[in-house]
Amino acid sequence: MAAGRRHSVALRQDGAVLATGNNRAGECSIDQWSAITSVAAGNVHAARNTGRSHTVGLRADGTALATGNNQRGQCSVASWSGLQAIAAGQLHTVGLRTDGTVVATGDQRSGACEVQNWNAVTTLCAGSQHTVALRSDGMVLATGDNSFGQCNVGS
Incomplete structure (x- = not known):
């Protein structure tokens, strides 16, 4: 399951996806999705008050698909392959x-999005405007907005 600011997404055992809530940008338009193994819900910041989010799905074949707000290209995942996990930020x-x-x-x-040099990552997550990952050697990586120290993970 995943929850965005104004929508919720659930993954059924059969790989189908359910979504409910605000569909202003099409973030709940997942009716044709199948063979999904994981979902993520983007969360648009309240100060922007646009009510527009996005939803991402990881397919069993390691590819991704996305729907909803693509204002900054956050749904441009069609060329991705070889994936084992996904996460959605703001x-x-x-x-x-x-x-x-x-x-x-x-x-x-x-x-x-400055993750191109990251390797040996075992898990990752996306915050509003930052990304955090755990490497196989136990090191934690972070990049993005550090206004509140959310990327101070060096120790």
Whole structure:
């Protein structure tokens, strides 16, 4: 399951996806999705008050699909492959490949998509405007908006 600001998404055992809530940007338009193994819901910040979010799905074949607000390119995941995990932030989406590398798309202004040199990653998550990952050696990586110290993970 995943929850955005104004929508909720659930994954059924058969790989189908359910969504409910605000569909202003099409974030709940998942009726044709199938063979999904994981879902993520982007969360647009309240100060922007646009009510527009996005939803991302990871397919069983390691590809991704997305729907909803694509204002900053956060739904541009059609070319991704070899994925084992996905996460959605405010205006960005990240994917973890089976080889431990990370891909990202969306808002470039915050730095949340600056993951091209990351490797040996085992898990990742997306905050509003930052991305955090755990490497196989126990090191934690973070990039993006650090206004509140959310990327101070060096120790």
